[in-house]
Amino acid sequence: QVQLVESGGGLVQAGGSLRLSCSASGRTSSPFTMGWFRQAPGKEREFVARIYWSTGRTDYADAVKDRFTISRDTAKNTVYVQMNSLKPEDTAVYYCYSNPLAGTRTWGQGIQVTVSS
Numbered sequence: 446q447v448q449l450v451e452s453g454g455g456l457v458q459a460g461g462s463l464r465l466s467c468s469a470s471g472r473t474s475s476p477f478t479m480g481w482f483r484q485a486p487g488k489e490r491e492f493v494a495r496i497y498w499s500t501g502r503t504d505y506a507d508a509v510k511d512r513f514t515i516s517r518d519t520a521k522n523t524v525y526v527q528m529n530s531l532k533p534e535d536t537a538v539y540y541c542y543s544n545p546l547a548g549t550r551t552w553g554q555g556i557q558v559t560v561s562s
Contacts, residue, residue: 447545447551449554451465452468452556453466454557455557455559457558457560460531461531461560462528463558465525465526465539465556467481467525467553469543475498476543476546477497477545478543479495479517479543480492481495481540481541483535483540484537491506492506493526494509496515496516501517503515514526515527526539536559538557540552540554541553
């Protein structure tokens with residue numbers, strides 16, 4: 446079973462940047478994809494970004510395209526999202542996930558990102 450731990454969240458002003466990290470441990474094997482969802486208070490959890498592990502190909506939600514960049518470190522079993530030009534509407538709990546080739550998705554515990562006006 447994979448365990449995922451996020452780090453790097455916090456409070457920033459609008460226009461600022463944060464970099465979130467998500468490290469995988471346990472009985473890990475190379476995932477199919479890893480990525481990020483987020484959930485703001487009173488809203489549904491929404492997709493943010495994903496990266497295909499074997500190729501590094503990426504996908505982004507329209508709301509974060511051109512501002513967020515997802516990347517991976519295969520040696521460290523870690524996925525990152527660099528978040529630039531942050532907006533108050535980016536305020537949410539951000540959840541890392543890992544999708545295996547077969548089996549169920551694993552979620553991290555979530556990490557708070559707060560962007561002040």
